[in-house]
Amino acid sequence: MSQEVRFSRLEPDLRKAELIEATLTCLKRHGFQGASIRKISAEAGVSVGLISHHYSGKDELVAEAYRAITGRVMNLLREAMEQAAPDPRQRLSAFFRASFCAELLDPRLLDAWLAFWGAVKTAEAINQAHEHSYAEYRNELASLLSQVAGEQGWEEFDADLAAISLSALLDGLWLESGLNPGTFSPQQGVQICEAWVEGLLASGGRGFIRPTQGC
Numbered sequence: 001m002s003q004e005v006r007f008s009r010l011e012p013d014l015r016k017a018e019l020i021e022a023t024l025t026c027l028k029r030h031g032f033q034g035a036s037i038r039k040i041s042a043e044a045g046v047s048v049g050l051i052s053h054h055y056s057g058k059d060e061l062v063a064e065a066y067r068a069i070t071g072r073v074m075n076l077l078r079e080a081m082e083q084a085a086p087d088p089r090q091r092l093s094a095f096f097r098a099s100f101c102a103e104l105l106d107p108r109l110l111d112a113w114l115a116f117w118g119a120v121k122t123a124e125a126i127n128q129a130h131e132h133s134y135a136e137y138r139n140e141l142a143s144l145l146s147q148v149a150g151e152q153g154w155e156e157f158d159a160d161l162a163a164i165s166l167s168a169l170l171d172g173l174w175l176e177s178g179l180n181p182g183t184f185s186p187q188q189g190v191q192i193c194e195a196w197v198e199g200l201l202a203s204g205g206r207g208f209i210r211p212t213q214g215c
Helices: 003-008 012-035 037-044 050-053 058-083 086-099 107-119 124-152 159-179 186-202
Strands: none
Touching: 012 037, 012 050, 012 058, 012 107, 037 050, 037 058, 058 086, 058 107, 058 124, 086 124, 086 159, 086 186, 107 124, 107 159, 124 159, 124 186, 159 186
Protein backbone atom coordinates (compact mmCIF):
# COMPACT_ATOMS: atom_id res chain seq x y z
CA MET A 1 0.00 0.00 0.00
CA SER A 2 1.46 3.39 -0.98
CA GLN A 3 2.06 6.07 1.62
CA GLU A 4 -0.40 8.41 -0.11
CA VAL A 5 -3.20 5.82 0.01
CA ARG A 6 -2.49 5.14 3.67
CA PHE A 7 -2.47 8.84 4.40
CA SER A 8 -5.69 9.55 2.50
CA ARG A 9 -7.57 7.11 4.74
CA LEU A 10 -6.59 8.88 7.95
CA GLU A 11 -9.22 10.78 9.89
CA PRO A 12 -9.40 14.44 8.77
CA ASP A 13 -8.08 15.83 12.09
CA LEU A 14 -5.12 13.44 12.09
CA ARG A 15 -4.47 14.17 8.44
CA LYS A 16 -4.34 17.90 9.14
CA ALA A 17 -2.12 17.33 12.18
CA GLU A 18 0.42 15.49 10.04
CA LEU A 19 0.29 18.21 7.40
CA ILE A 20 0.98 20.80 10.09
CA GLU A 21 3.94 18.82 11.40
CA ALA A 22 5.32 18.58 7.87
CA THR A 23 4.84 22.34 7.48
CA LEU A 24 6.73 23.04 10.70
CA THR A 25 9.58 20.79 9.59
CA CYS A 26 9.86 22.63 6.28
CA LEU A 27 9.69 26.04 7.97
CA LYS A 28 12.53 25.08 10.30
CA ARG A 29 14.56 23.69 7.40
CA HIS A 30 13.84 26.18 4.62
CA GLY A 31 12.25 29.28 6.18
CA PHE A 32 8.96 30.76 4.98
CA GLN A 33 10.10 31.67 1.48
CA GLY A 34 11.71 28.29 0.87
CA ALA A 35 8.93 26.16 2.34
CA SER A 36 6.90 25.51 -0.79
CA ILE A 37 3.75 23.43 -1.01
CA ARG A 38 5.73 20.92 -3.07
CA LYS A 39 8.34 20.52 -0.31
CA ILE A 40 5.65 20.25 2.35
CA SER A 41 3.80 17.60 0.36
CA ALA A 42 7.04 15.64 -0.09
CA GLU A 43 7.73 15.85 3.65
CA ALA A 44 4.22 14.62 4.44
CA GLY A 45 4.36 11.93 1.74
CA VAL A 46 1.23 13.12 -0.04
CA SER A 47 0.35 14.76 -3.33
CA VAL A 48 0.12 18.52 -3.80
CA GLY A 49 -3.51 17.99 -4.72
CA LEU A 50 -4.30 16.46 -1.33
CA ILE A 51 -2.96 19.58 0.42
CA SER A 52 -4.99 21.78 -1.95
CA HIS A 53 -8.07 19.83 -0.90
CA HIS A 54 -7.69 21.13 2.67
CA TYR A 55 -5.98 24.52 2.21
CA SER A 56 -6.21 27.29 -0.35
CA GLY A 57 -2.44 27.69 -0.44
CA LYS A 58 0.78 27.91 1.54
CA ASP A 59 -0.27 31.03 3.47
CA GLU A 60 -3.34 29.33 4.89
CA LEU A 61 -1.39 26.17 5.75
CA VAL A 62 1.35 28.15 7.52
CA ALA A 63 -1.30 30.17 9.38
CA GLU A 64 -2.84 26.91 10.55
CA ALA A 65 0.58 25.74 11.74
CA TYR A 66 1.03 29.05 13.57
CA ARG A 67 -2.28 28.56 15.38
CA ALA A 68 -1.32 24.99 16.26
CA ILE A 69 1.99 26.08 17.80
CA THR A 70 0.47 28.93 19.78
CA GLY A 71 -2.26 26.58 20.95
CA ARG A 72 0.34 24.21 22.33
CA VAL A 73 2.14 27.06 24.08
CA MET A 74 -1.04 28.41 25.65
CA ASN A 75 -2.12 24.94 26.79
CA LEU A 76 1.25 24.41 28.45
CA LEU A 77 1.07 27.78 30.22
CA ARG A 78 -2.50 27.24 31.36
CA GLU A 79 -1.76 23.76 32.67
CA ALA A 80 1.12 25.19 34.70
CA MET A 81 -1.14 27.87 36.18
CA GLU A 82 -3.90 25.37 36.96
CA GLN A 83 -1.43 23.31 38.98
CA ALA A 84 -0.43 26.37 41.01
CA ALA A 85 -2.37 27.80 43.95
CA PRO A 86 -5.40 29.98 43.09
CA ASP A 87 -3.52 33.07 44.29
CA PRO A 88 -2.87 35.24 41.18
CA ARG A 89 0.66 36.11 42.28
CA GLN A 90 1.58 32.44 42.46
CA ARG A 91 -0.12 31.80 39.13
CA LEU A 92 2.07 34.49 37.60
CA SER A 93 5.13 32.71 38.98
CA ALA A 94 3.90 29.45 37.44
CA PHE A 95 3.42 31.29 34.12
CA PHE A 96 7.04 32.50 34.28
CA ARG A 97 8.46 29.07 35.12
CA ALA A 98 6.54 27.45 32.28
CA SER A 99 7.72 30.19 29.89
CA PHE A 100 11.32 29.09 30.50
CA CYS A 101 10.76 25.34 30.53
CA ALA A 102 12.80 23.11 28.23
CA GLU A 103 9.92 22.56 25.80
CA LEU A 104 9.47 26.28 25.09
CA LEU A 105 13.22 26.89 24.91
CA ASP A 106 13.68 24.19 22.25
CA PRO A 107 15.83 25.74 19.47
CA ARG A 108 13.59 24.10 16.87
CA LEU A 109 10.66 26.11 18.21
CA LEU A 110 12.66 29.31 17.78
CA ASP A 111 13.31 28.43 14.14
CA ALA A 112 9.58 28.05 13.55
CA TRP A 113 8.76 31.33 15.31
CA LEU A 114 11.32 33.23 13.28
CA ALA A 115 9.75 31.86 10.10
CA PHE A 116 6.29 32.87 11.31
CA TRP A 117 7.37 36.38 12.29
CA GLY A 118 9.12 36.85 8.97
CA ALA A 119 5.86 36.09 7.16
CA VAL A 120 3.50 38.18 9.32
CA LYS A 121 3.76 41.31 7.16
CA THR A 122 3.71 39.48 3.85
CA ALA A 123 0.63 37.26 4.21
CA GLU A 124 -2.73 38.39 5.58
CA ALA A 125 -3.76 34.93 6.80
CA ILE A 126 -0.57 34.63 8.85
CA ASN A 127 -0.94 38.19 10.13
CA GLN A 128 -4.43 37.39 11.37
CA ALA A 129 -3.18 34.24 13.09
CA HIS A 130 -0.45 36.29 14.75
CA GLU A 131 -2.85 39.01 15.96
CA HIS A 132 -5.21 36.41 17.38
CA SER A 133 -2.51 34.42 19.18
CA TYR A 134 -0.79 37.53 20.56
CA ALA A 135 -4.11 38.88 21.84
CA GLU A 136 -4.85 35.57 23.56
CA TYR A 137 -1.43 35.54 25.23
CA ARG A 138 -1.68 39.18 26.26
CA ASN A 139 -5.21 38.75 27.61
CA GLU A 140 -4.05 35.89 29.81
CA LEU A 141 -1.41 38.13 31.36
CA ALA A 142 -3.84 41.05 31.65
CA SER A 143 -6.30 38.84 33.54
CA LEU A 144 -3.64 37.79 36.04
CA LEU A 145 -2.36 41.34 36.50
CA SER A 146 -5.90 42.63 36.93
CA GLN A 147 -6.45 40.10 39.72
CA VAL A 148 -3.22 41.19 41.40
CA ALA A 149 -4.35 44.83 41.13
CA GLY A 150 -7.70 43.93 42.64
CA GLU A 151 -6.04 42.29 45.63
CA GLN A 152 -3.83 45.34 46.07
CA GLY A 153 -6.72 47.76 45.80
CA TRP A 154 -5.24 49.69 42.88
CA GLU A 155 -7.80 51.93 41.28
CA GLU A 156 -7.62 52.81 37.59
CA PHE A 157 -4.90 50.20 37.00
CA ASP A 158 -4.43 49.60 33.27
CA ALA A 159 -3.93 45.83 33.18
CA ASP A 160 -3.86 45.78 29.37
CA LEU A 161 -0.96 48.24 29.23
CA ALA A 162 0.89 46.35 31.95
CA ALA A 163 0.37 43.11 30.01
CA ILE A 164 1.93 44.67 26.91
CA SER A 165 4.97 45.61 28.98
CA LEU A 166 5.32 42.20 30.59
CA SER A 167 4.75 40.28 27.36
CA ALA A 168 7.43 42.39 25.66
CA LEU A 169 9.84 41.48 28.46
CA LEU A 170 9.00 37.79 28.14
CA ASP A 171 9.31 37.85 24.33
CA GLY A 172 12.67 39.62 24.51
CA LEU A 173 14.06 37.19 27.06
CA TRP A 174 12.79 34.19 25.13
CA LEU A 175 14.29 35.44 21.88
CA GLU A 176 17.63 36.28 23.52
CA SER A 177 17.73 32.86 25.18
CA GLY A 178 17.07 31.17 21.85
CA LEU A 179 19.72 33.15 19.98
CA ASN A 180 22.33 33.18 22.76
CA PRO A 181 21.55 30.42 25.29
CA GLY A 182 24.62 31.25 27.39
CA THR A 183 23.52 34.81 28.14
CA PHE A 184 21.36 33.77 31.10
CA SER A 185 19.89 30.60 32.58
CA PRO A 186 16.18 29.75 32.59
CA GLN A 187 16.20 30.35 36.34
CA GLN A 188 17.60 33.83 35.77
CA GLY A 189 14.92 34.47 33.16
CA VAL A 190 12.28 33.66 35.76
CA GLN A 191 14.14 35.86 38.26
CA ILE A 192 14.01 38.84 35.87
CA CYS A 193 10.26 38.44 35.39
CA GLU A 194 9.71 38.08 39.13
CA ALA A 195 11.70 41.31 39.65
CA TRP A 196 9.37 43.07 37.18
CA VAL A 197 6.35 42.04 39.25
CA GLU A 198 8.03 42.95 42.54
CA GLY A 199 8.83 46.38 41.12
CA LEU A 200 5.18 46.73 40.09
CA LEU A 201 4.06 45.84 43.62
CA ALA A 202 6.56 48.18 45.24
CA SER A 203 5.36 51.08 43.09
CA GLY A 204 1.71 50.42 43.82
CA GLY A 205 1.12 49.95 40.12
CA ARG A 206 1.63 53.68 39.50
CA GLY A 207 3.42 53.13 36.20
CA PHE A 208 0.23 51.72 34.68
CA ILE A 209 -2.49 53.95 36.14
CA ARG A 210 -4.92 55.28 33.55
CA PRO A 211 -4.52 59.02 33.15
CA THR A 212 -7.34 61.18 34.47
CA GLN A 213 -9.50 62.47 31.67
CA GLY A 214 -9.59 66.24 31.36
CA CYS A 215 -12.79 68.25 31.27
